[in-house]
Amino acid sequence: MTEKKIARCPGPSTQDIVLADAAPPPETFIAEAYTYLGDEDLSYDAYSSEDIARLERERLWPRTWQMACREEELPEPRDYVVFDIADESVILVRQEDGSIRAFINSCVHRGMQLLPSGARGRTALLRCPFHGWTYGSDGALKSLPCAWDFDHVDRANSGLDEVSVERWGGFVFVFLGRDPPPLADFLDPVTALDLPVPMDERHIVTHVRKHLPANWKLSVEAFLEAYHVIATHPEGLQSAGDANCQYDLLGPHVSRFIHTIGFQSPHLKSAPTEEEMLERLDRGRARLKLQPGERARDVFAAHLRTVMAEQxxxxxxxxxxxxxxxSIEYFCFPNFVFFPGISLPMVYRFSPDPDSVHRCFFDLWFLAPTRPGERPPPPPETIDLALDEPFASAPGLDPKLAYIYDQDVDNLARLTRGIRASRKPGQTLGTYQEVRIRHMRQTLAAYLADG
Structure with missing residues (x-):
């Protein structure tokens, strides 16, 4: 592939804006890492083909690290969480020594699911509800009714099938296949991030799980670019950059965007004064004022530091x-997204619906810094939203953010229908603003081709 000149939006870049901040980050944190990946159309088959979904079950999900839960969801020994991905189901259990182990959620007797999908709780024993075979929290077979009828069963070697577990940043990952690569290698360079508030010093404050009307890849891709802001979220143009968003490819499994706040979209022609921008950011709540030479972006960031530190x-x-x-977003292939920022602290996970290639599940978490010296509070109950339930109906979710997510979901429903009706066989992507989609699809193709 020949190298091509990088297309960029005229005007100040993300680098220009961020490095001029009163409190800039280390230049290494926002260093640009773009690579031209081509401009050919990408087939729509990836979103509707049952054959591709089958290949994903065989070659993708068992061979990639999956973010299964947060550590604070397993605070004490014998606490468990059930994680599902495609046809797979896993029970993660905190052990007496503080470690976390994971077992396939299937009784070795006749395959019964031991715990229901999405369950979370605490138990000393995992008891099959079908015939009562019982396992310890370490996965060992403890007892089975009518043991006299199972002399042929080697009880010492009939425990639950265990899968690999690793942890980073307060997240717990599982690997369903054999011979997993080290998590640090798979997520490189994410695990080397040096953040002022590390991800493992945060905790869940909200968790919403939404059934989405689109394939899991189509849903992931909708959140990998800011190109859609001008048409989907036009109300954000006055206080957020979009066309000048920075896109970085950081490794075979990791990409990033940096989407600035407090700088008007390049699509808008008349430039606001710094006083007008501060009013847009503050919306009259704190009645913030500028001193001579100050930028609205810096004043508002300082205000957020004070308010959130107090909170x-x-x-x-x-x-x-x-x-x-x-809005700083890291995508970790194939389906995990996290934001290391403080005021936009989201985490996403996209999981295929095993019953429909045209549906998926979207887990949305919000994280907050944990008070120094304190344990994270108990995680909240998960809010489950059906296909026809909007984010606006989720109790406790910020109405402004809920509105934005509902705009995205509306897009997904119409996008799914439009793709199925299209006589054009594939999508035409921008070479810069949508490069993360092409990057994801190229990595996916490599997994599916490697049998």
Whole structure:
């Protein structure tokens, strides 16, 4: 593939904006890492083909690290979480020594699911509801009714099938296949991130699980670019950059965008004053004022540091303006997304619906810094939303963010129908703004081709 000149939006870039901040990040944190990956159309088959979904079950999900849960969901020994991906189901259990182990959620007797999908709780024993075969939290077979009829069963070697577990940043990952690569290698360079508030010093404050009307890949891709902001979220153009968003390819499994807040979209022609921008950001709530020579973006970031430090008890003085307020998104192949910022602290996970190639499940978490010296509070109950239930109906979810997510879901429903009706066989992507989609699809193709 020949190298091509990088297309960029005219005007200030993300680098220009962020490195001019009163509290800039280390240049290494936002260093650009773009590579031209081609411009050919990408087939729509990936979103509708049952054959591709079968290949994913065989060659993708068993061979990639999956973010299964947060550590604070397993605070004590014998606490468990059930994680499902495609046809797979796994029970993660905290052990007496503090470690976490994971077992296939299937009784070795006749394959019965031991715990229901999505379950979370605490138990000393895992008892099959079909015939009562019982396992310890370490997966060992403890007892079975009518043992006299099973002399042929080697009880010492009839425990639950165990899968690999690794942890990073307060996230617990499982690997369903054999011979997993080290998690640090798979997620490189994510596990080397040096953040002022590390991801393992945060905890869940909200968890919403939504059934989406689209294939899991189509859903992931909808969140990998800011190109859609001009048409889908036009209300955000006055206080957020979009066309000048920075896109980085950081490794075979990792990509990133940095989407600035407090800088008007390049699509808008008349430039606001700094006073007008501060009013847009503050919306009259704190009645913030500018001193001569100050930028609205810096003043608002400083305000957020003060307010959120008071709320959380965490010293945020070392947090750069971009990490304080911008939308910084890391995508970790194939289906995990996290935002290391403080005021936009989201985590996404996309899981295929095993019953329909045209549906998936979207887990949305919001994380907050944990007070120093304190344990994370108990995680909240998961809010489950059906296909026809909007994010706006989720109790406790910020109405402004709920509105944005509902705009995205509306897109997905119409996009699914439009693709199925299309006589054009594939999508035409921008070479810069949509490069993360092409990057994801190329990595996926490599997995599916490698049998």
């Amino acid at each position: 959380t008890g965490v010293d945020l003085s070392a947090v750069s303006s971009t990490q304080m307020m911008d």
